[in-house]
Amino acid sequence: MATTTAARQRAQSKVEYDAFLAACPSRELLNRISGKWVALILAALGSDGPHRPGDDCAGEPRSMRYSELSRMLAGVSQKMLTQTLRSLERDGLVSRAVVPTVPITVTYELTDLGISLHRMIRGLKTWAETHMDDVIANRATYDTRAD
Amino acid sequence: MATTTAARQRAQSKVEYDAFLAACPSRELLNRISGKWVALILAALGSDGPHRPGDDCAGEPRSMRYSELSRMLAGVSQKMLTQTLRSLERDGLVSRAVVPTVPITVTYELTDLGISLHRMIRGLKTWAETHMDDVIANRATYDTRAD
DNA sequence: GGAAGTAGGCACCTAAAAGTGCGTAGGGCA
DNA sequence: TGCCCTACGCACTTTTAGGTGCCTACTTCC
Numbered sequence: 001m002a003t004t005t006a007a008r009q010r011a012q013s014k015v016e017y018d019a020f021l022a023a024c025p026s027r028e029l030l031n032r033i034s035g036k037w038v039a040l041i042l043a044a045l046g047s048d049g050p051h052r053p054g055d056d057c058a059g060e061p062r063s064m065r066y067s068e069l070s071r072m073l074a075g076v077s078q079k080m081l082t083q084t085l086r087s088l089e090r091d092g093l094v095s096r097a098v099v100p101t102v103p104i105t106v107t108y109e110l111t112d113l114g115i116s117l118h119r120m121i122r123g124l125k126t127w128a129e130t131h132m133d134d135v136i137a138n139r140a141t142y143d144t145r146a147d
Numbered sequence: 148m149a150t151t152t153a154a155r156q157r158a159q160s161k162v163e164y165d166a167f168l169a170a171c172p173s174r175e176l177l178n179r180i181s182g183k184w185v186a187l188i189l190a191a192l193g194s195d196g197p198h199r200p201g202d203d204c205a206g207e208p209r210s211m212r213y214s215e216l217s218r219m220l221a222g223v224s225q226k227m228l229t230q231t232l233r234s235l236e237r238d239g240l241v242s243r244a245v246v247p248t249v250p251i252t253v254t255y256e257l258t259d260l261g262i263s264l265h266r267m268i269r270g271l272k273t274w275a276e277t278h279m280d281d282v283i284a285n286r287a288t289y290d291t292r293a294d
Numbered sequence: 295g296g297a298a299g300t301a302g303g304c305a306c307c308t309a310a311a312a313g314t315g316c317g318t319a320g321g322g323c324a
Numbered sequence: 325t326g327c328c329c330t331a332c333g334c335a336c337t338t339t340t341a342g343g344t345g346c347c348t349a350c351t352t353c354c
Contacts, residue, residue, distance in 0.1 A: 014222050021222060026268075028279055029271065033177070033181075034177050071160075073164070078302070082301075083342090092284075113285075117278070123270060124173065124177075127267045131264070132176055135260070142236070182312095184312095212331095213330080214330070217331095227312065248330095250320080250331090253330090
């Protein structure tokens, strides 16, 4: 007995929509880069370090060691750094190289795909720097208005 | 007694780094757009609906009603739709207008700032569509290699 | 010979985001 | 006359990203 035909219809389209969402490349990209440390690592390997406020951050991509990254991204835990680097390596965005020096060291570097992504993120950063002030301002007026 | 001087040094830089992160505009932008429904709502109001696979999605921004959005984004719960719309309105990215028709209706529309953000997200979407396949492929090879 | 660096692994815990379910108040409609 | 529509609000639960702490083996330095 079809007590609720409209509801049934909606449930169906919801299932389809969820399936669509799961396969959506934009969605996956957002999931990929919205991790707390992903953008930071990409920025560090792309040589626009967050600790130089003055420069315009157009450095060459370079390779960095695990401990070097750990010091640069001062707030990151070892677990999260390892985890994030692994997932980035898995996706072919960074490459990992073990160097058999006296104490063994590991270096990480952006791949071509990673460099491409890093450039896109730089565009995102540009938008943020030019427009986020407006957003913050709007937020403030909205909050005071709601008093 | 300074048992661990290096550790103390790291703790200090961690605090500074965390403070830096909290104020970073790029970080805030990522937090803003990485919400599950944010990009979908922006896309819907910007008229590149996710359900038209063929077109190149260069439509005009248009205003939509709450229920219209709710049907288009079939998977969204009413709570999340309201919550996300509110936060977008708070940030000045969409505008809300109550229309006193027979049953009261509410329409939402992109502001100029919202349109600007939407254009940037479209660039992100372009990157995703051209490169995410590679990422998925890399992921697959990595996983099989790790067997 | 204990501290510190080398690059992590493993288990548990927390806090925030998202989902679920129920209620509203007024009206249309079969 | 009892259900559905409008656009939500509120309380509860689930999921998961991220954090904390403790462990490894080996080596060098003081």
